Amino acid sequence: MTAGPIAVAVAVFALAVGAFPIAPSQVLSILGAGIGLVAPEAIDAQQAAVLWSIRVPRVLLGAAVGAGLAVAGALMQGLFRNPIADPGLIGVTSGAALAAAFVIVLGAVFPGKLVRELGNYLLPFAAFFGGALAALIVKHVATRDGVTSVFTMLLAGIAISALASAGIGLLAYIATDTQLRLLTFWTLGSLGSANWSVVAIVGFTISIALILSVRLAAPLNALALGEFEAKHLGVDVQRMKNIVLLVALAAVGVSVAFCGMIGFIGLVAPHCVRLLCGPDHRMLLPASALLGGTLLVAADLVARTVVAPAELPIGILTALLGVPFFVVLLRRQHGQTTSG
Template identity: 45%
Template structure:
């Protein structure tokens, strides 16, 4: 099985690499040097063969955006996969159970009221206030959903979804008030968070994202066998020696951390954590030992593909990436609901 997983990972990584190179050339701006080798050589040796405008577009616009798409797609997909394994239900994704809405709400509050909050917090937190607040919002929401929907070790799926609906509705209500009272520049920022975009990608943001995801994956990416055991029930998994409570706490905390950071940097991007695990589950059933690591790669592929389409389908304008992922995910959500209606 380990050999199979290695083959799948190598093939999916090659597909991601090819898509990244193709995405590099997609867009309104056309590079003066059309050969990938010429561009790469010019960047490495700095021999003056690459045009400064080409270098700027490549290094400051497209590459940071491609890297952010890879990181955020991977993080959202793994978050959805871990939550589905923990709740033992394919509908448990960050956006459907309200985690994304909670992170977006706290980010929106920071955008509009941040000027009044910053004087009362330590100086070292002021520059990262938005990210911290998004994480706090996602963490509070995750804990609320888990506490309300889980009783005696069993998760009530209907209660889980209703909790997510309630939190999302509250988020929309507060967001409406914030939009009503916001200024023009704040209104533009709020629109950005609601629709989702990778247009603000920078190397600094990607570095922070990379660190957060690396820490989260250190604890989560090898939890496939534990999630397989949890499918049998928490008591049976404990009899097999699985530290259930510790794993659940790790999933709750690290999922909130990843989702909060993604929302802080790119706004609301939904359904990635639903689409990828669902497709992988069709192929590999419910074997999280294979699904979990593959979801890290295929989430990147999905979001990079969506971002490439968003910035090339109607040039020179850009379609918000959250709109595209919603178009992709809504039909799959309906299919899952139809297939699960007898068990809910």
């Protein structure tokens, strides 16, 4: 079990490196001063400001969002018993994207008071509600007589996503050049919105989601045998479906709302864990959280340093860094097992 130390090493490295030069010893002093171990006179105020108000929140946000997306992906794959399931399948991502596009392009239609009250939070709130609404519609379409059909939900998710794409297309058509460009950047994702309030909101939501997911591990293992089998093993399948959807909705919704669309992590982090440690959800869920968080923090480290003083959208990097990793694992596993 080397995963823990690797995750810690990535986090420390991500704190030590950035566009703004801060010597590693200074990083330690500043962090020490933060918890009262080092006298505040020994540190440079500006370096401390950069570390505390920019870099630390960013690393924490990356860890939370990466963990949330990866666990949501693992839950979806378990629920749909389908290896290509990703957190976007239940419509959260596309619903959030449509709402974000609406705010970016038609932000002027919102009442001035609402815009003033919410400020920078208008887009995240709208995106979260858009994502939640889309997921609830998908769930509603797929539920009859109190039973949710996973198969119908899959198709309803695709239908709602297509509808949202049409809406985004229409908004893109009436958008100005600048709005289009903002929309493009939003769909590529960024952790640039990180500040302490965002970390608090996202961290709180995703922590709750992770805690709830622990109790889903055993039922999901039973579900792998089939819905009827799970029922006969004593699992309340409908209740489990409701909780899985709620957890995925919360984790993905809050991530997309504040960071835009960050692809790949939710799909591939759980698969990497399955290839390394097997499909038992009791291991899969926490390990996916750890790997997802680590991958996203690493990707963001590259995103904010490789073209400094500018920064690359993180969606480009999650795929660029994660895909080779995934392909190597697939090749190594090829022939050894038939599970996937």
